[in-house]
Amino acid sequence: MALKDLAAVARNENGIAAMLGILKQRFGDRFQTGNAIREQHGHTTTYIPNQAPDAVVFPENTEEVQEIVRACAEHRVPVIAYGTGTSLEGHVNAPGGGICVDTSRMNRILAVNSEDLDCTVEPGVTREDLNRHLRDSGLFFPIDPGANASLGGMAATRASGTNAVRYGTMRENVIALTAVMANGRAITTASRARKSSAGYDLTRLLVGSEGTLGIITSLTLKLAGIPQAISGGVCPFPSVEAACNAVIMTIQMGIPVARIELVNQLQMRAMIAYSKLNYPESPCLFLEFHGSEASVAEQAETFGEIASEFGGGPFLWTTVAEERNELWKARHNAYWSSQTLRPGAKALSTDVCVPISRLAECIAATEEDIARSSLVAPIVGHVGDGNFHVLVLMNPDDPKEIEAAESFVARLNARAVAMDGTCTGEHGIGQGKMGFLRHELGDAVDFMVAIKHALDPHDIMNPGKVFFRY
């Protein structure tokens, strides 16, 4: 994970120089080479050092992306798609330089088919843009990774977040994609039908490919009906294990919980101090239920009974929006509140995902590891999926702290994989987790590499990501 471990990508100086000339002429003001803008486009929400691209170009449609990629293919120059730069594992760094394709001007909502509960958008549309646009339609796009990310970026990294336990991840919510492949050809991966058995699932292959196989230029997405009613609340538990057992029973009973978020004791302490709350300083579950008026009340009541079986409670819940927002405010401020645990520190945000039966064990072992390592690192989790995040607060200028954080992350990943889990539930591999992919999936990685070779033989699409070397 340290810079020394990042995959080296050789710079093709001649090719890059040629591309800069071509793009400057073709795109005028929509082509930028200033230091600030280049660095901003290499930077993501990560502590991984910046590796800026040589230029940033702002195409406005699929044909322009094709032009750029065709030229990059001809000159063997890396091409890196950029949405909002909110990824967490160095996905948009440019280790071999090259051209950053910023999709922010491809921000049109092309169609909303409310009868079909789907829409087609350009990749630069953010999830908040889309939901604002949908507001009066009775529909919404449910995937919420926290950041106001672009939908193209969310698909490319297979994002998910708090709603995934009910609505799925980008994997389940992308119906079809248009993408420009490494040879500059544009393809549409599927029709708008809800299901299909027609050929290989190129949609799912591109979702999560992190820009290494193609650049997404439009997405057809599933939408959900805005629920008639929402109930939500907070429930403290005597231990993480008790909370996890309540989650397991909730899922087993088929309660269609929309969000079920675990906050550990350290994170609760930070949230209580930050948001001046009257909660107990113990692990809590934050929940939300979607459905009819009767159903959301029934779901909340049933959960309350489950919680008390495991020593949890009281479960404070409400169907009144303002009161619910008040109860959830602490969870929404989790990221900011955690900063108060160590003012001035930089956060390394990492995630793993395990089968839910192993979740309590995995979090407990991780809390012990954090204590042993003298790290300040609160935990929040999308526990309905077995996914949790650790935010390691560190001084990025202290190599010892970086090393301690990195070896903690390595142990965390090994622990998750040993429990039949994955080294990343939703953040992706990027540069930060390249070392763990083969540890998790072994020889399967060779077949991923074979696909990468077949579809991008000159390795121009976001090189130096996902795989160490080919």
Add this chain to the structure above:
Amino acid sequence: MALKDLAAVARNENGIAAMLGILKQRFGDRFQTGNAIREQHGHTTTYIPNQAPDAVVFPENTEEVQEIVRACAEHRVPVIAYGTGTSLEGHVNAPGGGICVDTSRMNRILAVNSEDLDCTVEPGVTREDLNRHLRDSGLFFPIDPGANASLGGMAATRASGTNAVRYGTMRENVIALTAVMANGRAITTASRARKSSAGYDLTRLLVGSEGTLGIITSLTLKLAGIPQAISGGVCPFPSVEAACNAVIMTIQMGIPVARIELVNQLQMRAMIAYSKLNYPESPCLFLEFHGSEASVAEQAETFGEIASEFGGGPFLWTTVAEERNELWKARHNAYWSSQTLRPGAKALSTDVCVPISRLAECIAATEEDIARSSLVAPIVGHVGDGNFHVLVLMNPDDPKEIEAAESFVARLNARAVAMDGTCTGEHGIGQGKMGFLRHELGDAVDFMVAIKHALDPHDIMNPGKVFFRY
């Protein structure tokens, strides 16, 4: 679709002879070359002419499948995975001969993790086997394509069926696969975590690849809790359009319907005659709702109100299992009853899937087409997904009838694709729909072929399927 159009695959006589010697010696009684067994293994539920493999082998574990595939790779001999032979598009035919790998002896349930709502099974386990095994666990495997298919085959063809509107298809319900790839290496595509952003989605690439990329040797599957209560019933409508509009509103309102099946007028006529029912001879919806006692009653009542808004009803429904089975009996007997429309005929079962907003239009145009073509062809549909089936009853010994049926299927596929749909919602491409894949997906097919080339360079995995030529 006629034999003349099937992809020709050259026979490698020397390689096949060598393989027969190797496998006979290695597998003894578990290696068969009798005519009857070979023909049975080429035959699927289809009118497509039989192309038998040269031998059938019955491996008992992944290592034995690896041995077989390694030898086939060395001798350049086709290898065709076989589950229960219930596919509908000639998937297990052997146009170039070769070795059929029958997975029926790989029928162990390896693990049931009830806390995680998942299980791991060998590919020869059928869905009824699995559900019998799960009966006392409170869990079930919800995908129901009708036939008691093997789970390996269901994954390979991306099967779905009546429950997909609520529980998804095999695409959404396979967590991870073990597969033997064309070079004989076995890989595991994913961990048991519910979600992951670790690398390319090889699971989804293999699901629906119809044995052309690898042979599945184990599957980790999602399970669902057996619902506390089930309500179900039947509702007649004045027209297919009215029924489809009721479906659209049901889905839009977020009613989590578990099954919603359309039966057209001709199919109803057959079912009424066959099952001696007192129903009106008009298009009907058959519905099922899963949830708590209160919720399934609420769902059924709400649907009844929606139906009457569109002129449908009365909606007869019940939560009592025997009464529900009585109401649904006609739907369960649909296939058999349709045979009475033309005794002695053979059925060509085809399927398409369109966005639900186009479903009424697509079915109406298809009914007109059927009338114009003087075909006997009832329609049933998994309409919550926009997926419907036409069963063309024909005399398979009359070339004119075959031609008429084939040109009808071609028009049906073109119609579905023109409505932004797919030429197959759940049956797959096999041999029968190879001609339509490029019509639907254009240049995207070239990238599928590139993947096929990369992972199976000698084209030994189920050759002559999915793609016409490379």
